[in-house]
Amino acid sequence: MAPSTVIVGGGVMGASAAWRLAARGHRVTVLERFGPGHDRGSSHGSSRIFRLTYADPWYVRLALRALPLWRCLEEETGRPVLTVTGAVDHGSPATVRELAATLAAAGRPGALLSPAQAAERWPGLRADTSVLLHAEGGRLHADAAVAALLAAAAGLGADVRHGVRVRALRRTGSGGVVAETGAGERVVADTAVVAVGGWSPSVLPDLVDGLPPLRVTQEQPLHFAVDDALRWPAFVHHPGAGFDEPGGVYGLGSADGVKVGFHAVGPVVDPDHRDRTPDPLAAARLEAYVRTWLPGLASAAPEPVTCLYTSTPDHDFVVDRQGPVTVLAGFSGHGFKFAPALGELAADLVEGRPGARRFALGRPMPAALR
Ligand SMILES: Cc1cc2nc3c(=O)[nH]c(=O)nc-3n(C[C@H](O)[C@H](O)[C@H](O)COP(=O)(O)OP(=O)(O)OC[C@H]3O[C@@H](n4cnc5c(N)ncnc54)[C@H](O)[C@@H]3O)c2cc1C
Known part of the structure; x- marks a missing residue:
């Protein structure tokens, strides 16, 4: 058997x-x-x-x-699971260079853009240093x-x-x-x-x-419902070069709007006894980031969600x-x-x-x- x-x-x-x-x-x-x-x-x-x-x-x-395997799952079930939108890494030039080199060494497509080229392509997203466009990135x-x-x-x-x-x-x-x-x-x-x-x-x-040792934290990204959400690339803003949020910021377009979050900054919680009420101070800090770096989202009202990291x-x-x-x-x-x-x-x-x-x-x- x-x-x-x-x-x-x-x-x-x-x-x-x-x-x-x-x-x-x-x-x-x-x-x-x-x-x-x-x-x-x-x-x-x-x-x-x-x-x-x-x-x-x-x-x-x-x-x-x-x-x-994601593509095989789609074929097997007939359900779409992964949409390629392109993904953007920006921030610390050293980090962006390293990512570009690793991508190239793996034989995968990547292109370095200037901040002006990035702004032309994605006006809602502001970059002030190097930008790596990674064509195969996207949304699961x-x-x-x-x-x-x-x-x-x-x-x-x-x-x-x-x-x-x-x-x-x-x-x-x-x-x-x-x-x-x-x-x-x-x-x-x-x-x-x-x-x-x-x-x-x-x-x-x-x-x-x-x-x-495993650290369980409650993380709290925000969704910004904008009309062009599904046209946004996935993005990661790496700390360095004047942007110093330690874990960086990530985001991507989704059916619920553009999601934006800090990485691994939330409080330690017990999953069975956590207060799923979003922390207004953490939300305000993220909204301040959005006002500076994501002008395309500035006019949308954010909706928080909570989710667990186990690190x-x-x-x-x-x-x-x-x-x-x-x-x-x-x-x-x-x-x-x-x-x-x-x-x-x-x-x-x-x-x-x-x-x-x-x-x-x-x-x-x-x-x-x-
Ligand atoms: C806000 C946020 C953003 C993220 N963004 C990304 C991203 O952009 N890209 C990326 O690659 N990853 C991302 N991640 C990480 C990714 O989502 C997680 O790594 C992944 O979902 C972990 O899945 P899991 O199955 O380990 O945990 P879970 O999804 O929590 O599954 C564990 C399951 O076990 C069940 N369970 C627990 N105890 C028992 C029991 N005693 N009996 C039966 N069932 C039980 C629970 O109910 C739960 O359903 C993100 C995570 C968060 C929170």
């Missing part, structure tokens, strides 16, 4: 693992505590940036593995992508169950796992994939050793296996674009193949970051 896997968590990571495992003929059960499309975790909403512009070639390669339709992944997994035989909370996951004497649900049901399987996002710090320490000290992910338990965690605010490639990595681990050392449990953390 085909091996069985119970997947705890039906966000983009659990859904991706389900799709890739089901595609390999595994018997898959997904247990997700909330309803389809819920907004309590990290994967909801209308948009996430897809881009290849990482200074580190490792992540460029990972995004390049994800890209054909987040809610649609998660729904498509789960539909594709179900189409391949996975049992996808919403409204089922896993209360405990235990290893069995025979080397497998049993998931006990809040309703008292026991789901027995050969292996488990645990992809519980912001709930990782409360769930994973009982299951695996060597988990890096590791080194901002690398945790994708590893111990015994029958495979862990997908710590996506540090930049994991969505890679999800199907990470689903493949998880499926490899479940099948006993080695994982990526970079994403290993127990990896050394740089002392300054620990």
Whole structure:
């Protein structure tokens, strides 16, 4: 009989693992505590940036593995998931140069523009230094992508169950796992994939050793509803050269307007007891940024959304296996674009193949970051 896997968590990571495992003929059960499309975790909403512009070639390669899988998902389900809009990196000239070099080394198209050329092309967006246009960047339709992944997994035989909370996951004497649900049901399987996002710090320490410290924060981007929202590129404004917001600012057009956010600045929260009321001071700070740098949004009234980041000290992910338990965690605010490639990595681990050392449990953390 085909091996069985119970997947705890039906966000983009659990859904991706389900799709890739089901595609390999595994018997898959997904247990997700909330309803389809819920907004309590990290994967909801209308948009996430897809881009290849990482200074580190490792992540460029990972995004390049994800890209054909997103297209394959679209073909398999007939649902659009990724729209190419182009993406813009600007700010620190050194960072922009580094991104351009890594993109070129990967053989992917990129063009350096002057601020005047950028302003002509995207009048709503102000850049004052170097600008890198990365033609293959774009918008992942987040809610649609998660729904498509789960539909594709179900189409391949996975049992996808919403409204089922896993209360405990235990290893069995025979080397497998049993998931006990809040309703008292026991789901027995050969292996488990645990992809519980912001709930990782409360769930994973009982299951695996060597988990890096995980910081769960509530982030609060704003949507600006403007008529031309869907024509905006994805953009990242890198700190340096007179712009000093430490994590930078990102944004992109979406069906809900142009989304703009600071990266990883929100307060630490407990996902089960967080105040989802947006912080007015944080919103005011972001609006001040928009007035200076995004003149095309200045006249629109912003709408806040909240969402969870689960960050590791080194901002690398945790994708590893111990015994029958495979862990997908710590996506540090930049994991969505890679999800199907990470689903493949998880499926490899479940099948006993080695994982990526970079994403290993127990990896050394740089002392300054620990
Ligand atoms: C504001 C914001 C903007 C972002 N922008 C980008 C971007 O532009 N590009 C990009 O690549 N990435 C981006 N990210 C990051 C990306 O969205 C996340 O890395 C990704 O969504 C993490 O998915 P996940 O499956 O790990 O977590 P989640 O989506 O939170 O999924 C975990 C799931 O586990 C379920 N669960 C928890 N406990 C249990 C239990 N006991 N039993 C059953 N189910 C359980 C939860 O209900 C949840 O649905 C952004 C994130 C945020 C918050």
